Amino acid sequence: MQDPSLVLRDIHQPPAPPWWPPAPGWWLLAALLLLVVAAALWWLRRRRRRHEVIVKLFGDAVATGATPAAEVAAMSELLRRAARRIDPAADRLQGEAWLAFLDRGDGGAGKRRAARRATNEFTQGPGRLLLDGGYRADVDASEVAALRPLVRARFLQWMANR
Structure with a gap:
C-alpha cells in the first residue's frame, strides 16, 4: 500500500550548462584562431614592407643616374642582380640571349608558362636599349622613360619571387 502522506514527483533534470x-576547448580554439590571424597579418605586413623596400631600391638606383645613359646602366645592373635570383648564370648572358631571357620573364622555369607569358618588349621593343644604352653618350630621355616601366615591372616580378 501506499502512504498517502508521501508525495512522489517526477525526476527533475539538472539545468543546462550555461554558455558562459x-x-x-573553446578557449584553446579562440587562442589558436587569434594566433593564426596575428601570423597572417604579420606576414602580410612583412610582405608589403618588403615590396616597398624593393620599389624604393629601384627608384633610388635609377634616380642616381645623372644622365639618361647612367639611368640605363643602373637599370641594367638592377636587372642583372635580380636575374641571379631566377637563374644563377643569367647575369652572364650577353646580347640577344640576355634580351630573350628578359622576355621570358621566369627564366625558362616552365616552358608552357614561359611561352604563355613571353613578350617581345625587350627583344623588339624599348628593352633593346639595354644592349648599348648604358654606353652611348646620346641616349634620348624619352627612350629611357619608355624603358623604365618595363624594367621596373620585370625587376619587381623577379624580386618578389622569393
Missing part, C-alpha cells in the same frame, strides 16, 4: 564561461 566557455569550456577550455
Whole structure:
C-alpha cells in the first residue's frame, strides 16, 4: 500500500550548462584562431614592407643616374642582380640571349608558362636599349622613360619571387 502522506514527483533534470564561461576547448580554439590571424597579418605586413623596400631600391638606383645613359646602366645592373635570383648564370648572358631571357620573364622555369607569358618588349621593343644604352653618350630621355616601366615591372616580378 501506499502512504498517502508521501508525495512522489517526477525526476527533475539538472539545468543546462550555461554558455558562459566557455569550456577550455573553446578557449584553446579562440587562442589558436587569434594566433593564426596575428601570423597572417604579420606576414602580410612583412610582405608589403618588403615590396616597398624593393620599389624604393629601384627608384633610388635609377634616380642616381645623372644622365639618361647612367639611368640605363643602373637599370641594367638592377636587372642583372635580380636575374641571379631566377637563374644563377643569367647575369652572364650577353646580347640577344640576355634580351630573350628578359622576355621570358621566369627564366625558362616552365616552358608552357614561359611561352604563355613571353613578350617581345625587350627583344623588339624599348628593352633593346639595354644592349648599348648604358654606353652611348646620346641616349634620348624619352627612350629611357619608355624603358623604365618595363624594367621596373620585370625587376619587381623577379624580386618578389622569393
